Amino acid sequence: MSADTVLITGAARGLGEALARAFHSAGWHVGVSDVDGAAAHALAASLDPEGRTAIGITLDVRDVAQFEAARDAMLAQFGSVHALVNNAVVTKARPVLEIDPDEFSAVVEVNLRGTFIGCQVFGRLFKAQGYGRIVNMASLAGQNGGTATGAHYAASKGGIITLTKVFARDLGPSGVAVSAIAPGPLDSPAVHELVPAAALSALVETIPVRCLGDTGFIARTAVHLAGRDAAFANGAVWDANGGLFMR
Numbered sequence: 001m002s003a004d005t006v007l008i009t010g011a012a013r014g015l016g017e018a019l020a021r022a023f024h025s026a027g028w029h030v031g032v033s034d035v036d037g038a039a040a041h042a043l044a045a046s047l048d049p050e051g052r053t054a055i056g057i058t059l060d061v062r063d064v065a066q067f068e069a070a071r072d073a074m075l076a077q078f079g080s081v082h083a084l085v086n087n088a089v090v091t092k093a094r095p096v097l098e099i100d101p102d103e104f105s106a107v108v109e110v111n112l113r114g115t116f117i118g119c120q121v122f123g124r125l126f127k128a129q130g131y132g133r134i135v136n137m138a139s140l141a142g143q144n145g146g147t148a149t150g151a152h153y154a155a156s157k158g159g160i161i162t163l164t165k166v167f168a169r170d171l172g173p174s175g176v177a178v179s180a181i182a183p184g185p186l187d188s189p190a191v192h193e194l195v196p197a198a199a200l201s202a203l204v205e206t207i208p209v210r211c212l213g214d215t216g217f218i219a220r221t222a223v224h225l226a227g228r229d230a231a232f233a234n235g236a237v238w239d240a241n242g243g244l245f246m247r
């Protein structure tokens with residue numbers, strides 16, 4: 001049997017890069033997509049210089065036509081698509097009373113609308129072929145309102161958890177499983193850029209396990225949820241937050 005294939009959004013850096021590496025090393029064929037197309041192509045080339053098992057794709061998740069073109073590029077290269085990971089994000093931290101409504105919309109447009117479009121474009125394909133897996137990257141912020149991030153980020157992540165449930169209910173009968181992962185703060189470039197070192201140490205002290213999360217573990221969890229045997233995880237939200245939020 002040939003390898004399963006996955007498209008990952010926002011895959012040029014951070015958790016997205018870890019996702020691309022984890023799927024590729026698990027034997028998947030990978031579409032490495034990002035609005036930063038040059039970085040996506042560079043990462044794909046580092047995974048497979050010959051472009052047989054990994055391809056770079058320029059994809060701005062706000063745009064339906066670009067999502068459809070990415071789907072078509074995957075089909076042209078690999079013949080079929082089995083999974084989508086909606087990972088692309090804009091992360092902003094700002095006190096709620098200071099958020100400009102335009103900034104609120106801009107964050108929601110990438111995080112929530114982008115995930116919605118991805119689920120729709122690939123949901124239609126997966127429903128038609130009778131098989132598919134969608135893994136949405138949510139966040140602890142979408143469950144508890146956020147520790148280091150703004151209301152726009154947190155609200156968009158809460159919306160992603162809700163969208164996961166709606167698509168899971170709608171697509172489940174067609175052989176498609178849709179799930180989400182809700183990580184707490186990860187040892188990742190975005191967290192180190194967003195949170196000053198002193199504040200980060202204080203934040204870590206509030207986490208029961210006293211460390212930031214491992215992007216590799218989150219990425220391997222996504223590979224697990226995208227597996228052929230993952231049907232029963234439909235509609236699930238997988239927490240990984242060091243015990244910051246237990247429910």
Ligand SMILES: NC(=O)c1ccc[n+]([C@@H]2O[C@H](COP(=O)([O-])OP(=O)(O)OC[C@H]3O[C@@H](n4cnc5c(N)ncnc54)[C@H](O)[C@@H]3O)[C@@H](O)[C@H]2O)c1
Pocket residue numbers: 009010011012013014015016033034035036059060061062086087088089090091110137138139140182183184185186187188189190191
């Ligand atoms: N880093 C964390 O601690 C953490 C915690 C919880 C959840 N998450 C989630 O994990 C995912 C990845 O987070 P990260 O910290 O690695 O992010 P990051 O900011 O490091 O990387 C995000 C990527 O998305 C891309 N991107 C931005 N706008 C885009 C657009 N319009 N279209 C396509 N790509 C676009 C960027 O170019 C970048 O490569 C996000 O969904 C985030 O909410 C991260």
